[in-house]
Amino acid sequence: DDQFEIGKEKAKVCMTCHGENGISSIESYPNLRGQKMTYLITSLKSYQSRERSGGLAVLMHQQADALSEQDMEDISYYYSTLGSDNSN
Amino acid sequence: DDQFEIGKEKAKVCMTCHGENGISSIESYPNLRGQKMTYLITSLKSYQSRERSGGLAVLMHQQADALSEQDMEDISYYYSTLGSDNSN
Numbered sequence: 001d002d003q004f005e006i007g008k009e010k011a012k013v014c015m016t017c018h019g020e021n022g023i024s025s026i027e028s029y030p031n032l033r034g035q036k037m038t039y040l041i042t043s044l045k046s047y048q049s050r051e052r053s054g055g056l057a058v059l060m061h062q063q064a065d066a067l068s069e070q071d072m073e074d075i076s077y078y079y080s081t082l083g084s085d086n087s088n
Numbered sequence: 089d090d091q092f093e094i095g096k097e098k099a100k101v102c103m104t105c106h107g108e109n110g111i112s113s114i115e116s117y118p119n120l121r122g123q124k125m126t127y128l129i130t131s132l133k134s135y136q137s138r139e140r141s142g143g144l145a146v147l148m149h150q151q152a153d154a155l156s157e158q159d160m161e162d163i164s165y166y167y168s169t170l171g172s173d174n175s176n
Contacts (some may be wrong), residue, residue: 051142075151
């Protein structure tokens with residue numbers, strides 16, 4: 001569907017760390033494949049607002065800062081759908 | 089293996105929100121099944137240190153406060169292994 005394709009395009013920047021398929025290659029980085037959409041949006045907003053800090057969170061601060069609310073929804077839709085029957 | 093069984097026992101308290109099988113039934117709560125072990129440990133420590141705050145993080149503060157470092161490792165091992173060939 002449209003949002004999946006749009007999200008996939010916007011998620012290209014995420015793939016370096018979180019994997020092409022949403023399974024990260026590094027133990028410190030979470031897998032995003034099939035994660036809950038609402039949780040993903042909340043997490044991105046928490047990085048943007050600095051309510052998540054410490055450790056590697058700083059890596060996500062700059063990423064989240066670059067995202068609009070619509071970007072966050074599209075990217076979260078993409079990852080929540082990835083691996084389900086609605087993705088291809 | 090032993091740590092899987094120990095972790096499973098300690099993770100019973102997590103299952104109410106994160107699901108019997110590590111797939112949560114609520115959109116705001118993350119799935120934990122197959123998540124990276126190092127990431128899970130870091131997340132638990134971030135809740136304990138209040139480096140994760142805001143939103144629903146308060147729910148995890150009290151949970152994380154109750155866990156020892158060994159508990160965090162065992163629980164994280166359990167969820168990271170769940171769904172892989174090493175789990176049953």
